[in-house]
Amino acid sequence: MFVLGLQGSPRKKGNTNYLLNEFMEAVRKRGAVTEVLHAPEMNILPCLGCGNCERKGFCAIKNDEMVTTVYPLLRRADLVVLASPVYFYNVTAQLKTLIDRSQAxxxxxxxxxxxxxGRLHRKGLFLSVGATKGKNLFDGMSLTGRYFFDAIGSEYTDLLGYRRIEEPGELARHPDVEKDVAALVEKIEPMFARKKILFACRENACRSQMASAFARQLAGDRIEALNAGSTPADRINPEMEAVMAEIGIDMAYRTPRSIDAAIEEAQPDMIVTMGCGEQCPYIPGVKYIDWDLPDPAGQPVEFMREIRGDIRKRVEALLGETG
Ligand SMILES: Cc1cc2nc3c(=O)[nH]c(=O)nc-3n(C[C@H](O)[C@H](O)[C@H](O)COP(=O)(O)O)c2cc1C
Structure with missing residues (x-):
């Protein structure tokens, strides 16, 4: 399971970062792979409000870190954790800039x-601190978070916020943090308990991407569907992205990766191979299935559609068998 933290405080040794680190440490102990992005250190430009994403489906800003890093990680994440101090009843400007760009x-x-x-299983959590003690202290950011989590395709589950926390280091002396974090992790326990299936092909650009997308869409709440390739390509196949879009499935910002990287994220219970041959690693105790599926890369679009239909049927049958 992959957990992405989006940290908004400009104080790297501040209270927000402390809280996020505590949470990330707890999920790592439970077996998750984590990554934290510090919004104040990133090159993310503010939304231009140009409407390009509404007309064409992608952001007019092409090469900042929102495009190169944040969108792909948001698509990969099983759990997204927003973390920000309260600044004028909302998140910091740096995190808000990132949030606005999720408009795409x-x-x-x-x-x-x-x-x-990923929408069926992805969850969103909010961690925060503020200096004052008002009842409505977290209301503004909570609304912002709700719409952010909806835009990125995730369910907003909880906000853990601490009042009367002002100076750096104050939260580290708070007596409840450990217990509160443990309670949050307990709530997401069903995500860890999902059965893990790794779909592996050669380049992780077409077949294994489609298979894991169908598995996630149909059963992401009970199956953790991973995908990987024995020799991963630089990017996913644009024709595969287009034929999946024809049936309403969004594959944009997905990136190929190696089998080793996928296995590090979750030890699979089952590996479905489709063309990585003898380069697929053997892991004792793991169930292997091989699908004889030709590589649709470079073939006419009708062939890509045929493989898409074939993979969907195979995934449906597999999910039926795995209960
Ligand atoms: C620009 C700015 C605006 C702030 N606005 C609020 C606010 O509206 N309400 C509040 O309770 N605290 C406010 N604070 C205080 C911070 O939320 C508080 O110091 C917090 O502990 C900082 O967290 P950090 O250490 O992670 O940066 C503000 C602080 C700054 C610098």
């Missing part, structure tokens, strides 16, 4: 009718 994902979903296959 909102547009793909609501204007282009594309469904991110």
């Amino acid at each position: 994902l909102w547009a793909r979903k609501y204007k282009h009718g594309l469904d991110d296959p």
Whole structure:
């Protein structure tokens, strides 16, 4: 399971970062792979409000870190953790800049009718601290978080916020943090308990991407579907992305990766191979299935559609068998 933290405080040794680190440490102990992005250190430009994403489905800003790093990690994440101090009843400007740019994902979903296959299982959590003690202290950011989590295709589950925390280091002396974090991790326990299936092909650009997308879309709440390739390509196949979009499935911002990287994220219970041959590693105790599926890369689009249909049927049958 992959957990992505988005940290908004400009104080790297501040209270927010402490809280996020405590949470990440707890999920790592439970077996998750984690990554934290510090929004104040990133090159992320503010939304231009140009409407390009609504018209064309992608952001007009092409090469900042929102495009190169954040969108792909948001698509990969099983759990996204927003973490920010309260600044004028909302998140910090740096995190808000990142949040605004998720408008491109909102547009793909609501204007282009594309469904991110991770939506069924992805969860969103909010961690925060503020100096004052008002009842409504976290209301503003909670609303912002709700719409952010919806835009990125995730369910907003909880906000853990601490009042009367001001100076750096104060939260580390708070007596409840450990217990509160443990309670949050307990709530997401069913995500860890999902059966793990790794779909592996050669380049992780077409077949294994489609298979894991169908598995996520149909059963992501009970199956952790991973994908990988024995010799991963630089990017996913654009024709595969296009034929999946024809049936309303959003594959944009997915990136190929190696079998080793996928196995590090989760030890699979089952590996479905489709063309990685003798380069697929053997892991004792893991169930192997091989699908004889030709590589559709470079073939006419009709062939890609045929393979898409074939993979969907095979995934449906597999999910039926795995209960
Ligand atoms: C620009 C700015 C605005 C702030 N606005 C609020 C606010 O509206 N309400 C509040 O309770 N605290 C506010 N604070 C205080 C911070 O939320 C508080 O110091 C917090 O502990 C900082 O977290 P950090 O150590 O992670 O940066 C503000 C602080 C700054 C610098």
